[in-house]
Amino acid sequence: MKKLIDASEIKSRVKELALDIENFYRGKENLNVVVLLNGGMIFGADLVRHLNLPMVFDSMAVSSYVGKASMNELKFRSHIKIDVRGQHVLLIDDILDTGLTMEHVQKYMLDAGAKSVEVCCLLNKRDIEKKVSRMPRWIGFDIPNYFAIGYGLDADEKYRNLADIYILES
Ligand code: IMP
Numbered sequence: 642m643k644k645l646i647d648a649s650e651i652k653s654r655v656k657e658l659a660l661d662i663e664n665f666y667r668g669k670e671n672l673n674v675v676v677l678l679n680g681g682m683i684f685g686a687d688l689v690r691h692l693n694l695p696m697v698f699d700s701m702a703v704s705s706y707v708g709k710a711s712m713n714e715l716k717f718r719s720h721i722k723i724d725v726r727g728q729h730v731l732l733i734d735d736i737l738d739t740g741l742t743m744e745h746v747q748k749y750m751l752d753a754g755a756k757s758v759e760v761c762c763l764l765n766k767r768d769i770e771k772k773v774s775r776m777p778r779w780i781g782f783d784i785p786n787y788f789a790i791g792y793g794l795d796a797d798e799k800y801r802n803l804a805d806i807y808i809l810e811s
């Protein structure tokens with residue numbers, strides 16, 4: 642295991658992101674912040690505590706898979722509580738690989754009537770070809786194509802509790 646990003650770097654980046662996000666949403670009403678579980682839980686918990694904005698804070702657990710007729714579908718393990726119709730939705734996730742999962746969640750929110758959907762993702766694998774119509778408005782760190790663990794990111798559900806982010810070496 643090799644350290645990629647130290648907890649202190651994460652902490653200061655989270656504060657910077659929170660400032661940007663605050664400026665973006667200031668004056669807008671009906672903000673619904675939705676963390677994608679499980680990967681986004683640590684990042685999301687840290688980020689919202691720096692967001693000085695009125696909000697509803699919620700979570701959902703999804704994975705995307707290829708269903709019938711090779712259509713990509715979303716599978717929900719848990720759902721948000723509040724109807725997003727007319728809401729500004731901010732999605733928080735751990736890492737953007739191909740971006741497909743996030744693309745589907747965004748589409749889901751828009752179809753459900755969200756007024757706007759923006760994404761804040763902690764990490765982005767910069768060398769991976771993206772399958773998205775639009776990149777996240779906020780990205781914490783661009784990283785090379787490593788498998789990252791810690792600070793919410795897992796390998797087979799392990800390592801999420803680590804305070805720093807590491808590269809899992811095989
Ligand atoms: P995407 O849909 O291809 O963008 O995949 C994103 C999801 O795959 C993330 O939400 C993670 O759950 C998982 N994932 C992709 N790369 C990594 C990694 O390096 N470490 C941990 N999880 C990853």
Ligand code: MG
Pocket residue numbers: 678679680681735
């Ligand atoms: Mg995930």
